Amino acid sequence: MHNERLARAALSRLMEPQDSAGLALVQVAGALDALGIATGQLSYGPALEQELTGVLAEHSSTASWAGLGAALKRWAPRVPDLAPERDLATMQRLGGQLIIPGDDLWPDQLGDLGIHEPICLWWRGVEQELPAAAKSIALVGSRDSTSYGAAVTGDLAYALAQRGFTVVSGGAYGIDAHAHRAALAGSSESMPTIAVMAGGVDRFYPSGNEDLLRAVANQGAVLAEVPPGSAPTRYRFLQRNRLIAALASVTVVVEARWRSGALNTAHHAESLGRAVGAVPGSVHSANSAGCHRLLRDGGAICVTDAGEVAELAAPSGDFLPDPRDGSSAVHDGLTLEDLILLDALPLRSTSSVEKLCTVAGLGPEAVRAGLGRLGLLGLAESRNGGWKRSKNAG
Amino acid sequence: MHNERLARAALSRLMEPQDSAGLALVQVAGALDALGIATGQLSYGPALEQELTGVLAEHSSTASWAGLGAALKRWAPRVPDLAPERDLATMQRLGGQLIIPGDDLWPDQLGDLGIHEPICLWWRGVEQELPAAAKSIALVGSRDSTSYGAAVTGDLAYALAQRGFTVVSGGAYGIDAHAHRAALAGSSESMPTIAVMAGGVDRFYPSGNEDLLRAVANQGAVLAEVPPGSAPTRYRFLQRNRLIAALASVTVVVEARWRSGALNTAHHAESLGRAVGAVPGSVHSANSAGCHRLLRDGGAICVTDAGEVAELAAPSGDFLPDPRDGSSAVHDGLTLEDLILLDALPLRSTSSVEKLCTVAGLGPEAVRAGLGRLGLLGLAESRNGGWKRSKNAG
Structure with a gap:
């Protein structure tokens, strides 16, 4: 088990997130042998290659598959830099840890990602299981949020935390920061909010959110699938979004421009069969254009308050929205x-x-x-x- | 034909809008005999009663059907007041007229109402055929519109009129008035806008809209199914809404409270298989709550500009919305x-x-x-x- 952990730590540095060939190799050969093969210490035969092709075809992931040889060439330049013991020591020094599938702390809902389940998660936070998807709600949106977006995000996150939901977001400026902050303020429970980072969790990035992310780590969790020291590249942002979508049962886009990373998170949620909510706003606000696009494309449901968001998390009716006004009009029901x-x-x-x-x-x-x-x-x-x-x- | 016209003029005073028994009687016996029977001048046998029951059952309208005798009692108190020649003379004095099904001016799309097609329409306006449903768009909403609702309605109506659409609304304060006004300003064509009234068209009601409605009559049309002198009762407002919905191919609710007559128009449109659009707004605005309700209930499509509304009128792609920004992001399509x-x-x-x-x-x-x-x-x-x-x- 110890070796499995070390192997996965090393693999997470060798392979970019959602590297299909690498993830298939781990699935077929196990993490230890996968690392051996990926680093050239273990040889392999055509049978393995064939098996990998089969696994990738099963997951419709053969598009970028050019054989294991090509993958090995991709990983080779990083092999000299591998030092998983050092990475684990870094995490320990920061009060963090590495969790891998099968651990008590591992969030089972990531299994819905299938072959794209991450190899491991680098974790800074309270030692407590993440809530199930049904109790987690992702609030995402633009970095350049408006005062409207800030107010709505604050209201939603606070009220959802008070209802016992965990608010998942990406730790960025704007909507993300408002979501984390209000969830921390609203919750009396021990896991108010989770930040899923695109870069290594050794740094709290962006620096302007350092205090906020430290508070998230103290009361909730700050996670990443890339190892300490990894830069938050654009590609990693896009891959990170799938983790936000997979952790929560509902992804709500509060404010987003016509083109926005938040829409990418919404599409991940949709493809996972998770509910997507979009907050409406002024048709004159460019920051709501992405939300309206989601509503028009048919995939998203219009949400205007925490009750409506909670209803998406429990469509069985456990969390019915408050009726808008208790008294029905006096003429209702007249012939x-x-x-x-x-x-x-x-x-x-x-x-x-x-x-x-x-x-x-x-x-x-x-x-x-x-x-x-x-x-x-x-x-x-x-x-x-x-x-x-x-x-x-x- | 002259007698048919007189008979329908009289029937429209005798019967409230959407009086199923009366409409079935006209369908079965024709307008002349229907008037004779309704006024007690013609006798009828059990065969007619049976036929009426059949027609009403066919249209699922038997709920309020208590036999022709009950209907006659309902109509009897108004028989002494009948004076269709006087009503027609009133209209002529006002420069208006009565139109009935089969007339050149009769809008064929009202046939989609089936048995609930009005008996006649009292008309003040230019002598010109109403546009087909595909070229007509209803813009409706609250009387107590906000500045946001006024601005959006103005933008939509102006741009739709410029694209050659006719804007249909109800002549009321608020959204209705903004819609008529902007359509008049935006159109270079002869039928920019139509006002469908709940009361008689002899009066331009409400009085604060008198000048506006006069302008609508001068360039478009002001219509009602109730005869001159009829008060705009709440019941007639609700029935009038079905005419607005039936005249247009798309009904757009720009602003509406959680309970609003505009939602009634939207439901009429839905039940006619017409497209319903709803304009999103701030979740903090009570005047957008009805729009968001329509979006949540799944029947309405989120519309944010005239292009998106036009697209609903011609889903074939004749009126594609302008692409939000011409230049696609430079990274699109990269592996x-x-x-x-x-x-x-x-x-x-x-x-x-x-x-x-x-x-x-x-x-x-x-x-x-x-x-x-x-x-x-x-x-x-x-x-x-x-x-x-x-x-x-x-």
Whole structure:
């Protein structure tokens, strides 16, 4: 088990996230032999190559597959830099650790990624299992958020944390930071929020969020699949997004431009069969254009408050949104004839049954019966032999 | 034909809009005999009653059907007030007219209402056929619109009129008024906008919109199914909404509260199989809550500009929305490996192929091939034997 951990630590430095050939090799040969083969210390035969092709075909991942030889060439330049013991020591010094599939702390929902489940996770945070997907909600959006986006994110994250949800985000400026901050403020539980980083967790990046991410690590978790010292490249940002989507049952895009990394996270969530929510905003705001795009493309559901987001996490009805206004309109449920009659009733003076027949276009029997029903509902009252509308009839 | 016209004029006063029994009677017996029966001048046998039951059952409209006798009692109080010649004279004095099914001016799309097609329409406007549904778009919303709703309605109506669409609305304060006004301003064609009224068209109601509605009548049309002198009751507002929905191929709700008559129009449109659009807005605005409700309930499509609305009217692609930004991002279409390589290229200094192999985690052949591709795309350039990212690579 110790060797398995070391091997996975080394593999995570050798291979970029979602390196299909590498992930297939780990699946087929196991982490230890995969490392041996990837570093050229173990030889392999055509049978392995064939098996890898089969696994990749099964996951429709043969597009970039050019044989194991090509993959070995890709990994070779990094082999001299491997020092997994040093990486693990670095994590220990920072109070962190490495977790691998099968560990108690490993979040099972990452298994939904199939072959693209990460090899390991570098972890700084409280030693506590991550919540299941059903209790996790991803809030993502632009770095250059508006005051509207900040306010909505704050409201959502705070209220979701108060309902016992864990808020997952990416630790960036803007929407991400507002989400982490409000979740920390709103939660009385021990895992209010998780930040999934694109670069190594030895550094809290970006530096302007250093204090915030330290607080996330103290009360929640800061995770990455790349080892300490890794730079947060654009490619790694895009791959990181799949982890955010996979950890949560719902991904909500609060604000996003027409082109935005947050949309990439939403697409990952969709392809995992997770629910996607989008917060609407002004059609004049470029920062809501991406949200509206998601709503138009049909994949996302319009969410306007924490209740509606929670409902997506538990569509069984466990978290029904609060009804918008408790009192239904007083006219709900009236028959058409009674509604016509109500319209015909004067508010100030009174009217005879005969007059009501003419105004409402109803027969005398219908008018009398209708007046009786409206009277019982408190919508009509008789006065001096005539009828008028009650004050509370609106 | 003259008698048919007079009979329908009379029937429209006798019967409230969407009086199923009355409409079935007109369908079975024709307008002339229907009027005779409804006024008690013609007798009828059980065969007619049976036929009516059949017609109503066919249209699932038996809910309020209590036999023709009950209907006659409902109509009887209004019989003494019938004076269709006077009503027609009133319309003529106002420069208006009565149109009935089969007239050249009759909008065929109202036939989609089936048995609930109106008996006639009282018309003030230019003598010109109404456009087909495909060229008509309904813009509806709250009376108490916000400045946001006013701005969006103005933009939509103006741009739709400029594209040759006719804007249909209800002549009320708020969104309706903004829609009519902007359509009048935006159109160079002869039928920019149509107002469908809940009360008689002898009065331009509400009085604050009198000038506006006069302008609509001068350049477009002001219509109602109820005769001159009819009050705009709540019931008639709800029935009127089905005409707005039926006249247009698309109903767009720009702003609406959680409970709003505009949602009623949207539901009419849905049940007619017409497209429904909803304009998103701030989640903090009660005036957008009804729009978000429509988006959540799944029936409405998120629309943010006139192009997207036009697309709903012509889903065949005749009116494609303008692409949000013409230039696609420069990285679109790059393979994952090339994207990784691009990330690895320094912006200021240069890097050797060997170094790039380590940083990018790619083999030397892949790096050389990738640099060639990025160079061709203008994303990478070689300098002094090394490679750097081009300035336009973003």
